[in-house]
Amino acid sequence: MFYACVVVMNIRTGEIIETTHHHDRVTFPYIPGLLSFREGPVVVCAFEKLTVTPDVVIFDGQGIAHPRGLGLAAHLGLILDLPSAGCAKSRLVGEHEPVEWEKGSSTPLMYEERQVGVVLRTRTGVKPVFVSPGHRLDCQGAENLILSAVGKYRLPEPIRYAHNRVNALRREISGT
DSSP states (O other): OEEEEEEEEOTTTOOEEEEEEEEEOOOSOOOTTOHHHHHHHHHHHHHHTOSSOOSSEEESSOSSOSTTSOOHHHHHHHHHTSOEEEEESSOSSOBOOOOOSSTTOEEEEEETTEEEEEEEOSSTTSOOEEEEEEESOOHHHHHHHHHHHBOSSSSBHHHHHHHHHHHHHHHHHHTO
């Protein structure tokens, strides 16, 4: 069973505008590098339940920082035709220089001699995140988006809220 939650948030105020969710059995096998084919259909169903259209989407995953240049944020951004960025907790591809310790510090993430994202410190002294453009954003736009959505935690607020809601939903449905 796979659970997805979409959170539409006013990033300036932190106000939650709308949330939707969807869960379903996953039929596509787990194949590293092809997660958007496994998770994407459930996420798209959650998006289809929205009554408002977000201006931009932050995905918990990779954008173009992917072996095929088409991670979850790039693939679903294209399908939804919305500007999108990926914000991942770990590196999938590429190399980078060390990131300074202060919040807002970043360094380019390079793969096959081109920049595919940035390694961004969202809190001073905390592990950085891996930010990459998905659809209709460049590296700088993706970095600016993630920084604007970060509160007092490492991950952007919409991702944190969606993650917490998915965990609650999973407990609610499974009864555990």
